[in-house]
Amino acid sequence: xxxxxxxxxxSHPATPMAGAASDAPRVTAWHVLRSxxxxxxxxxxxxxxxxxxxxxxxxxxxxxxxxxxGHVTTGNGDPGPGRFAxxxxxxxxxxxxxxxxxxxTLGALVGAREFxxxxxxxxxxxxxxxxxxxxxxxxxxxVALLPAVVAGVLGAFWVGMAILSNxxxxxxxxxxxxxxxxxxxxxxxxxxLLGLALGFLFRSIAGSISTLIGGLLILPGIIGxxxxxxxxxxxxxxxxxxxxxxxxxxxPADMLSAGAGIAVFVAWLVLALVAAGYVLRRRDV
Amino acid sequence: xxxWGYARVSTVxxxxxxxxxxxxxACQFSRSSAPVIVVVCTAAGVVSRGGAGKSTTIRLILGLDxxxxxxxxxxxxxxxxxxxxxxxxxxxxxxxxxxxxxxxRDHLRxxxxxxxxxxxxxxxxxxxxxxTDVARxxxxxxxxxxxxxxGIAAALLGDPKTVMLDEPVNGLxxxxxxxxxxxxxxxxxxxxxxxxxSHLMSEMELTAEHLLVIGRGRIMADMPIQQFIAQATGxxxxxxxxxxxxxxxxLAAPGVAVESAAPGVLDIEGLTAREIGTRAAAAGLxxxxxxxxxxxxxxAFMTMTRDAVEFHGSATHPHLELAAVGAxxxxxx
Numbered sequence: 001x002x003x004x005x006x007x008x009x010x011s012h013p014a015t016p017m018a019g020a021a022s023d024a025p026r027v028t029a030w031h032v033l034r035s036x037x038x039x040x041x042x043x044x045x046x047x048x049x050x051x052x053x054x055x056x057x058x059x060x061x062x063x064x065x066x067x068x069x070g071h072v073t074t075g076n077g078d079p080g081p082g083r084f085a086x087x088x089x090x091x092x093x094x095x096x097x098x099x100x101x102x103x104x105t106l107g108a109l110v111g112a113r114e115f116x117x118x119x120x121x122x123x124x125x126x127x128x129x130x131x132x133x134x135x136x137x138x139x140x141x142x143v144a145l146l147p148a149v150v151a152g153v154l155g156a157f158w159v160g161m162a163i164l165s166n167x168x169x170x171x172x173x174x175x176x177x178x179x180x181x182x183x184x185x186x187x188x189x190x191x192x193l194l195g196l197a198l199g200f201l202f203r204s205i206a207g208s209i210s211t212l213i214g215g216l217l218i219l220p221g222i223i224g225x226x227x228x229x230x231x232x233x234x235x236x237x238x239x240x241x242x243x244x245x246x247x248x249x250x251x252p253a254d255m256l257s258a259g260a261g262i263a264v265f266v267a268w269l270v271l272a273l274v275a276a277g278y279v280l281r282r283r284d285v
Numbered sequence: 286x287x288x289w290g291y292a293r294v295s296t297v298x299x300x301x302x303x304x305x306x307x308x309x310x311a312c313q314f315s316r317s318s319a320p321v322i323v324v325v326c327t328a329a330g331v332v333s334r335g336g337a338g339k340s341t342t343i344r345l346i347l348g349l350d351x352x353x354x355x356x357x358x359x360x361x362x363x364x365x366x367x368x369x370x371x372x373x374x375x376x377x378x379x380x381x382x383x384x385x386x387x388x389x390r391d392h393l394r395x396x397x398x399x400x401x402x403x404x405x406x407x408x409x410x411x412x413x414x415x416x417t418d419v420a421r422x423x424x425x426x427x428x429x430x431x432x433x434x435x436g437i438a439a440a441l442l443g444d445p446k447t448v449m450l451d452e453p454v455n456g457l458x459x460x461x462x463x464x465x466x467x468x469x470x471x472x473x474x475x476x477x478x479x480x481x482x483s484h485l486m487s488e489m490e491l492t493a494e495h496l497l498v499i500g501r502g503r504i505m506a507d508m509p510i511q512q513f514i515a516q517a518t519g520x521x522x523x524x525x526x527x528x529x530x531x532x533x534x535x536l537a538a539p540g541v542a543v544e545s546a547a548p549g550v551l552d553i554e555g556l557t558a559r560e561i562g563t564r565a566a567a568a569g570l571x572x573x574x575x576x577x578x579x580x581x582x583x584x585a586f587m588t589m590t591r592d593a594v595e596f597h598g599s600a601t602h603p604h605l606e607l608a609a610v611g612a613x614x615x616x617x618x
Contacts (some may be wrong), residue, residue, distance in 0.1 A: 002601075011562055023401075024369070025369040025371070025372045025400035025401060025402065025411060025443060026368050026369050026401060027368060027369060027370065027400055028401070031398055031399050031400060031401045032399055034398045034401075035395045035396070035398035036397045038391060038394050038395040038398055039384075039391075039395045042387045042388065042391035042392075042395065043384065043386045044386065047388070055412050058372055060287055089370045097404060104504060110573065113384060113386075117382070117383065117384045117385060118378075118381065118382035118383070119382055119384045120382075121349055121378055121380075121382045122382045122396060122439060124347075124348070125347045125348075125349065125370065125371070125374075125376055126346075126371050126399040126400075127370070127399050128348045128364065128365030128366070128367070129365070148540075158573075180573055182367070213385055282351075282471075284344070284350045284351065285349050
């Protein structure tokens, strides 16, 4: 065989060495995860977006808390206190809407850019079991998002609460907000995966991001405004509304219970990922 | 040992089947004892829908497209079930299929990681394709030729037994073309099967030894290139003589065409150089030059397709679609 192309790692089958079997090139779950991990971090936008997620969560939380206590006044001179919802947790989590946008965009990018660049053909040639590629992407994205989202949410909570407390505004303790913090982290991770699934479904960065933003942030408002009152029951089941049952301390009126909200949100997530997997398996790439 | 199965893709393209036959045929060469380089051609316009189907063939084998029925088998099994796919087949598809934002080295690291390769192997392949100096540049900043080298690096990364290259010469400068010609011959001499397509007939003529032409649902030619070229045209001999008109009269016969571009310069078709020389000597005519002219592969191919193929519409330009370089398979030998 080749002298140029041969490596020690690929010892010729005719001359097997003791224990060399494990060195033979082979696709394993761990190898696919490692490949996706390399892909994720070798694109600069990943690091940038994760840093921005932290900055936005903490920054907007601090800003909203400051406005709320009157430390900062808005351009048209609105007074601070009471400007936002009375719920201190939702004040300090003001940045989470923006974080949803960013995290969802990152997920959509991770999914769709494989298709827009044609990289998916390389990926699927190397790992023909396509679902393994999707699963590895989902797992590595979650692992990458987790520290950023946790840092952002905790940072926003502590910084925001400190500002509120300094300004004499009502606060909630870490103990009281514990489940809401976990819920917010879970919601943001879920949105990342939703973006990833949409990226695989639509195979277009613009299409998946606009669908995600539309479905999470815009659709609930539009449907609420357009549909008759009797349909409001349906609104609860939209992913973002289902999430509001478990990502806040004071759950808005007529939302699902936390348990039902989690179930509905997870159902959306599973639906999106299963659809993405189905389409990935069935469609030519 | 490489062997190919058969896939039917009636809804994708009815005419894809002969290409599988051709691939299977090409791989029979790979099992023969003598190294042989095989070219497979289809003529543009023969396959009416969705292009000639060479890319589809490669995509079917890689599992990127799904056949409507049947299977594409490599080594008796589906490529997609291979334990180490990139070590089974290395493929360069028509587009580069790399993320523009990722560096060349990271691109290859990600591919190699799927079978547990380390960066050392990546650096080795980067060296082979001559991209070491730009390994940390983003793939998006690469020229067409550099992108092509990156794609070839990805194809070679797994040290595969079979290499399929779709238009590998695209975008390469003359240096690069020479480089790839040597690389292909080296790969074949190492016992690999190399399938490649190129629209550059002259390039194929330099690289290949055996030709397979497919079209309209069958294999239209399956023979050594020299034989194909000789068959495709009648004998063509270039003659320079002071007795032009005498020689013309001497040779005049049905089936013999004599053209004269200048006084004393004749281009004769239908007789061999030996026959012309013998008859001229018998008649006492002086010949300054007596040169058999071999047509190029492209000319031979044009003649062949013109004679044998009913083309649709006006698409009559012959087009080399798929070439296969097979070599002695040492495992089989």
